[in-house]
Amino acid sequence: MITMNDIVREGHPALREVAEQVSFPLTNEDQKLAKDMMTFLKNSQDPELAEKYELRAGVGLAAPQLAISKRMIALLIPGEYEDDPPELEEVMFNPKIVSHSVESACLKDGEGCLSVDREVPGFVVRHSRVTVTYQDREGKSFKKRFKGYPAIVIQHEIDHLNGVMFYDYINEKSPFDLDDEVTVIG
Structure with a gap:
C-alpha cells in the first residue's frame, strides 16, 4: 500500500526528470503500480482511512512522485455530491496533451501537491480545455477532451511526467495578478 512515506518531496531529483514511456503489454509490476496508485487516491479521499494511515487527500498522482520514471498518472476526481x-x-499511460484552448x-485557492509540504500562494494559470491522448491498462488508445477542474488536474499530473512543478507557473513578483480573460474556478 502506498502511503505518504512513499511520495517523494520537492527537491528530490525524480520530480525534475522527464519520465520514460510505458511499453505494452504492461508488466505485472506496472499493473500493480497502477492499481496501488488508484488505491492510494481512494484511501486518501476516505476520511477514516486517510486519518488511520495519515494520508493527505489527493485527486491525482504521477509515477515520478513515487520516484518511478514512468509516464503513468492516476486520477480520481470526486463527483459533485457525496453519493455521485x-x-x-x-x-x-503515456498521456499527452495534443491540443488546448x-x-x-486557474483555481481560486491555487494548487497543492502531495510532493509539496508547504503552502505556495499564487494563481497557477493553465488551459481551460485540453485534448489528451493516452492508453489504458490494456493498451487501448483514447483521445478525450477535458475542461475546467479535470483539465487543470490532468495538466498538473502530466507536468509531473515532464519534470515541471505547479509553482513554476506562479508569477514570483505578483502571484495573484491575473489577466482579465482568465477564468477563476472554485
Missing part, C-alpha cells in the same frame, strides 16, 4: 460517482476515475483558467 467520480467525475473522473482513470489511470492513464486559447482560454485560460
Whole structure:
C-alpha cells in the first residue's frame, strides 16, 4: 500500500526528470503500480482511512512522485455530491496533451501537491480545455477532451511526467495578478 512515506518531496531529483514511456503489454509490476496508485487516491479521499494511515487527500498522482520514471498518472476526481460517482476515475499511460484552448483558467485557492509540504500562494494559470491522448491498462488508445477542474488536474499530473512543478507557473513578483480573460474556478 502506498502511503505518504512513499511520495517523494520537492527537491528530490525524480520530480525534475522527464519520465520514460510505458511499453505494452504492461508488466505485472506496472499493473500493480497502477492499481496501488488508484488505491492510494481512494484511501486518501476516505476520511477514516486517510486519518488511520495519515494520508493527505489527493485527486491525482504521477509515477515520478513515487520516484518511478514512468509516464503513468492516476486520477480520481470526486463527483459533485457525496453519493455521485467520480467525475473522473482513470489511470492513464503515456498521456499527452495534443491540443488546448486559447482560454485560460486557474483555481481560486491555487494548487497543492502531495510532493509539496508547504503552502505556495499564487494563481497557477493553465488551459481551460485540453485534448489528451493516452492508453489504458490494456493498451487501448483514447483521445478525450477535458475542461475546467479535470483539465487543470490532468495538466498538473502530466507536468509531473515532464519534470515541471505547479509553482513554476506562479508569477514570483505578483502571484495573484491575473489577466482579465482568465477564468477563476472554485
